[in-house]
Amino acid sequence: MPVKHAQPNLSQSQVCELMKRLYNLTAAEMRPLPSYDDQNLYVAPCEGGEFVLKIMNSEDSKNTTIIEVQTRAMSFLHQNGLPVQTAVPTASGQLMSLEEMDCGYGRQKYLVRLMTYLHGVTISSVPSTPKLLYQTGRTAATLDEVLQKMEHPHLSILERENFIWSLSNVSLLKGYLNVLDGDPLQEAVKSVITQYEDYVIPKRPNFRKCINHGDFNDLNVLVQPDDNHGYKISGILDFGDMNSGYYVFELAITIMYMMIEHPDPIQVGGPVLAGWESVFPLNQDEKDCLYLLVLSRFCQSLVMARYSVTLHPENEEYLMITSRKGVKILQRFWELGKKHVEKVWFQHAAEFNKTMNKDVN
Incomplete structure (x- = not known):
């Protein structure tokens, strides 16, 4: 802003x-x-x-x-x-x-x-059980599928060409990198942007298009207690970042934000992915880019939070909620590397789907 x-x-x-x-x-x-x-x-x-x-x-x-x-x-x-x-x-x-x-x-x-008014507490304030993460992935995918059926004479306005929060526009972060001057994080962010440009952009023509909620984060998802001593999603808030994008963007955004409060962030991807694919299975190019898209969203969040603090220092505490934990997670995932993280996510998703199918049968 x-x-x-x-x-x-x-x-x-x-x-x-x-x-x-x-x-x-x-x-x-x-x-x-x-x-x-x-x-x-x-x-x-x-x-x-x-x-x-x-x-x-x-x-x-x-x-x-x-x-x-x-x-x-x-x-x-x-x-x-x-x-x-x-x-x-x-x-x-x-x-x-x-x-x-x-x-x-x-x-x-x-x-x-x-x-x-929707009742509930933010998903960030309750334990992120695998079942709740599965439900989160499933809900995010369902939301995008439903939005695909919506008609409106001005839908084209969602083609937000230079919208900084769109995962189509990761390269625009270059214009804000000076807020990280002197911070070792700057090099990691530059590397992610380069890999996004070299690896993700060429595969983007094969992503399936949709309208994205665009901010399926841990403060925009509300939950209430369910009948099995767990929690169920009771509300989805804040449609201000809606934009024309791709299904895999929504999944990447959801995984990234669900990591923030999780004690072991690498464990988040599997159940969210399993829930997502129960509604909308990914194709090979979407799978190949998921790791880099999650890292790209971390970069967007961290860089733009720092930039916003320069505009609104009085609101620093709220603006930096994601950033404080996100820096460590981004650095950890960058060090672990694409191959390792993908193996964990896709294996966990496959195992989780087996247990879900057993529960249903």
């Missing part, structure tokens, strides 16, 4: 006024929720119900069409049985409203949506 003061910071009284004017609701309770560059608030009105008020940053608010497509995608996924938030219409029937307000940086326009 290029503009330093783009993140909204509405006061309690401004939020109450918005809720009343747009939704005819009286905010009885509210509390902030984490966000990368927007303002998210839990709101419980006197009239009943629980909601999330999402106020987009002023830069992203300029592109109302892409937000409209994301909002439609959430409704479509919800209609197809996935646990996704949906937008609540305003009193005049709109799913979003562009509001001009002053949060201390002068008057700016912010896009406002009221979303349904």
Whole structure:
């Protein structure tokens, strides 16, 4: 996000006024929720119900069409049985409203949506059992398969050509590498980018295309206790990084983020991959590139977190959540090498599928 003061910071009284004017609701309770560059608030009105008020940053608010497509995608996924938030219409029937307000940086326009509230805790806060990781892979693949059936007149807007978070655009990280000056990590990131360009790009024509959620991370997946003393996925949040990509990109993103809180990150790939392939089996070129795509996503996450801290030093703690553990994982996986990591992942996936099939039969 290029503009330093783009993140909204509405006061309690401004939020109450918005809720009343747009939704005819009286905010009885509210509390902030984490966000990368927007303002998210839990709101419980006197009239009943629980909601999330999402106020987009002023830069992203300029592109109302892409937000409209994301909002439609959430409704479509919800209609197809996935646990996704949906937008609540305003009193005049709109799913979003562009509001001009002053949060201390002068008057700016912010896009406002009221979303349904999903219960659960983030998957990062519970033990990552193989069964839960399998379910995560399966859910991510199902989500992409459902999105392929969605129709909208502006779907082409998801071809986000220079979108820094797309795994098609790993080479764009070169423009941000100066944030790692003096850090030994810089050399590893440069090497990953080079291997991506030499190895992944030539194979990309054989990847199967789809629409990616694009940020299937450990803070965007909610879980609740299930009936077997474990957990089940109860919510998928944040469609702000949706873009046209490839199935294998979503899988790589999912594996990478599920590693962050795991005590033994190499154990994550197998069950996530098994769950994914129970819905959408990979072809050979997709399999060959999975290791480098996971490393590429680590590089995107680490470099862009450092860059964001230069813009928002006050938000460093949240911005660096992934980065602190991610640096060690990236370096470890780079040292282990493609052959070793792939062997572990694909063997574990095969073993896991056998046990799952036994359980079903």
